[in-house]
Amino acid sequence: MPRWDRVKASFFDGELLADSFPRLLDAFVLDVMIFVWTTPFILITAMLIAIARNTRAPSLFPVRIFAIAYTDIMRGVPVILWIYLIGFGVPGIGLERPWNSPLLWGSVALGLTYSAYVAEVFRAGIEGVHESQRAAARSLGLSSAQTMRHVIIPQAIRKVLPPLMNDMVSLQKDVALVSLIGPIEILRQAGIDKAKFANFTPFVGAALIFLSITIPLTRFTDYLLSRERERTGGSRVR
Amino acid sequence: MKLRFDAVSKSFGDNHVLREISIDIAAGEVVTFIGASGSGKSTLLRCVNLLETIDAGSIALDGDVITKVGVDPNPVRRRVGMVFQSYNLFPHMSVARNVTLALTEVLGIDSVEAMDRARTLLERFGLLDKIDRYPDQLSGGQQQRVAIARAMALNPEVLLLDEITSALDPELVGEVLDVVRELKGSGITMLFATHEMSFAEEISDRVCYLDSGLIAEMGPPHQIFTEPANERTQQFLSRVLKGQRRD
Numbered sequence: 415m416p417r418w419d420r421v422k423a424s425f426f427d428g429e430l431l432a433d434s435f436p437r438l439l440d441a442f443v444l445d446v447m448i449f450v451w452t453t454p455f456i457l458i459t460a461m462l463i464a465i466a467r468n469t470r471a472p473s474l475f476p477v478r479i480f481a482i483a484y485t486d487i488m489r490g491v492p493v494i495l496w497i498y499l500i501g502f503g504v505p506g507i508g509l510e511r512p513w514n515s516p517l518l519w520g521s522v523a524l525g526l527t528y529s530a531y532v533a534e535v536f537r538a539g540i541e542g543v544h545e546s547q548r549a550a551a552r553s554l555g556l557s558s559a560q561t562m563r564h565v566i567i568p569q570a571i572r573k574v575l576p577p578l579m580n581d582m583v584s585l586q587k588d589v590a591l592v593s594l595i596g597p598i599e600i601l602r603q604a605g606i607d608k609a610k611f612a613n614f615t616p617f618v619g620a621a622l623i624f625l626s627i628t629i630p631l632t633r634f635t636d637y638l639l640s641r642e643r644e645r646t647g648g649s650r651v652r
Numbered sequence: 653m654k655l656r657f658d659a660v661s662k663s664f665g666d667n668h669v670l671r672e673i674s675i676d677i678a679a680g681e682v683v684t685f686i687g688a689s690g691s692g693k694s695t696l697l698r699c700v701n702l703l704e705t706i707d708a709g710s711i712a713l714d715g716d717v718i719t720k721v722g723v724d725p726n727p728v729r730r731r732v733g734m735v736f737q738s739y740n741l742f743p744h745m746s747v748a749r750n751v752t753l754a755l756t757e758v759l760g761i762d763s764v765e766a767m768d769r770a771r772t773l774l775e776r777f778g779l780l781d782k783i784d785r786y787p788d789q790l791s792g793g794q795q796q797r798v799a800i801a802r803a804m805a806l807n808p809e810v811l812l813l814d815e816i817t818s819a820l821d822p823e824l825v826g827e828v829l830d831v832v833r834e835l836k837g838s839g840i841t842m843l844f845a846t847h848e849m850s851f852a853e854e855i856s857d858r859v860c861y862l863d864s865g866l867i868a869e870m871g872p873p874h875q876i877f878t879e880p881a882n883e884r885t886q887q888f889l890s891r892v893l894k895g896q897r898r899d
């Protein structure tokens with residue numbers, strides 16, 4: 415049986431936590447930055463892929479095939495493998511500074527893989543909007559692009575906000591995978607501290623920092639959703 | 653002729669839903685389509701604003717064939733409004749936006765003027781106080797009246813009404829039919845699929861009885877409802893009228 419005082423010493427050393435916390439926070443800035451610059455890229459790319467996959471014109475068949483192949487391939491391989499492959503591989507082919515940065519290509523790898531996951535979320539949302547909505551919009555003379563923009567996509571996004579946030583929370587955590595190819599972000603900093611002090615408390619500190627972001631993020635979406643329901647919804651059944 | 657159906661046929665797989673339907677409809681005429689479930693009423697209406705593509709024959713609007721391949725459907729749809737059984741309002745938009753969407757996006761009218769038009773229409777249908785509500789906050793009858801206002805916003809020449817009262821509680825049917833009565837007075841051409849026989853009798857210039865994709869009988873309402881020539885029309889009417897005696 416593990417003894418509580420041993421657990422405490424090894425995972426919850428208050429002094430050590432206080433000592434490493436500022437370093438962890440410093441390193442966490444990089445995680446936040448990777449998250450901040452990959453998110454818009456992911457949302458835009460994912461929406462474009464989802465729209466490409468939902469096109470209906472027979473002539474756009476190659477576009478659909480591309481979208482399907484992209485999501486299948488990106489999602490069929492572990493994220494970490496893409497990070498190694500692109501994050502290590504691309505800088506290795508002889509690019510000049512600053513284009514040979516593993517941080518840059520690691521972010522690109524993360525962005526490309528997450529675009530595929532989020533594209534599937536958007537696709538489910540688009541397909542979940544009832545066909546009669548499209549019929550109503552088209553019967554008013556809206557083009558298929560206008561129908562997408564004003565009628566289908568706004569409803570699709572509302573429908574998929576919870577799973578979308580789920581992916582965003584995952585992304586916020588998977589940003590740490592970029593540490594495996596070099597950049598010193600929070601997980602790597604915690605590893606350095608752990609090795610230095612032979613103690614796991616820095617990892618616990620890192621976990622706390624992640625939680626301090628992911629939990630408010632989740633609560634905030636819940637709040638947005640319920641506010642939207644309040645505004646447009648009818649009376650709710652008790 | 654406002655609208656001319658010439659030998660229009662349509663199948664879904666080997667289900668022949670419309671079989672060589674030919675009808676001429678004059679401007680301002682109100683034609684009601686009755687018939688059993690699955691007889692092809694909705695399909696016929698949906699062909700007019702090109703939500704369905706026909707397999708053979710043609711439909712002409714003011715003499716122009718609209719069912720040719722290569723015809724841009726959007727200008728046709730601007731001239732042909734449609735109201736659906738299940739309202740199909742846009743739930744994420746206010747009543748006002750539901751009505752102005754096509755005005756600003758399709759006609760390119762600026763939002764102030766579009767809003768003025770929406771107000772006029774909603775007032776006409778007794779909905780002005782609901783202008784800032786969302787569809788889910790309205791009764792079925794109110795939603796359907798908003799849907800009619802939305803279809804009327806583009807000032808269509810032809811209005812397709814597909815069983816617009818079928819999803820409504822009986823006590824809400826009247827308010828929607830009042831709106832249709834009012835529209836008839838304005839001279840718009842209407843194609844109306846319905847199970848409301850007494851209303852059909854009142855409002856129609858002509859009634860068309862569809863039986864498995866064929867026009868079994870067509871004529872002025874008193875003729876169809878009081879002395880139908882076709883045996884199947886008689887059977888159909890006695891069946892529905894028995895169920896509909898509510899007054």
Ligand SMILES: Nc1ncnc2c1ncn2[C@@H]1O[C@H](COP(=O)(O)OP(=O)(O)OP(=O)(O)O)[C@@H](O)[C@H]1O
Pocket residue numbers: 664667669687688689690691692693694695696815
């Ligand atoms: N998209 C579709 N795919 C396959 N079959 C269809 C489709 N739409 C309609 N049908 C079939 O076409 C036939 C006619 O349908 P339609 O909706 O026009 O009937 P209706 O007269 O409007 O019936 P109701 O009174 O129930 O509304 C039915 O047999 C229906 O199953």
Ligand SMILES: [Mg+2]
Pocket residue numbers: 693694695814815845
């Ligand atoms: Mg129908």
